[in-house]
């Protein structure tokens with residue numbers, strides 16, 4: 001099926017369940033960060049398996065459900081879990097949630113993820129506002145025919161919206177949650193980086209590294225959505241000392257869950 005037809009089928013299936021309700025803010029909740037979706041009020045929950053094109057995710061820490069409803073006065077469409085290139089999905093498949101959210105009416109997108117800390121002052125549990133990114137997966141979800149409503153050559157000079165970023169900084173101050181800022185590098189994975197790759201990333205100007213998020217941001221920009229991003233630094237990058245594993249990543253996201261939720265709820269309240 002073409003990307004456009006798959007999207008139309010997904011919009012039809014989800015639109016039917018939402019019965020005229022439209023979202024204002026879409027959220028992609030990364031590894032271990034999906035619990036925030038439980039705080040959505042009057043939720044309509046749709047497992048990915050019931051959305052055409054959105055195959056269930058098999059990655060631990062990714063629930064694989066869409067939750068629509070109210071969060072702090074905002075109409076929120078939250079994807080608890082995401083698809084990744086390393087699961088064997090095509091770049092266009094992994095961005096279906098963003099296209100779906102945009103087609104349903106969402107104009108803003110919050111992307112979140114677990115990431116390795118390249119900047120040496122980052123500690124497990126540090127939250128980082130994504131100021132910019134580097135695409136080191138060397139592919140684009142926009143390759144192929146241009147979808148209606150998308151730009152062929154999106155301008156990436158400011159992919160992360162200045163006002164939404166400022167609102168996140170203010171939310172962090174208001175809630176007493178510390179928030180760093182930096183550049184996120186996208187690699188395909190699924191193996192973690194080698195120490196030599198981490199040294200390369202540091203020289204390239206990356207502050208954090210992960211296996212997601214950038215494709216979603218590219219599509220959101222192509223559709224004219226306003227984007228904000230937050231990484232949860234779950235570990236010091238490879239070669240800085242401790243060995244890496246996914247269980248450790250999830251332990252840290254569980255530890256910062258409350259802080260992360262408080263930050264995002266406060267942000268939602270101010271941008272609603």
Ligand code: HPA
Nearest residue numbers: 114115116209210211237
């Ligand atoms: N590298 C890549 N992806 C990650 C990491 C990492 O160190 N930690 C969490 N996701």
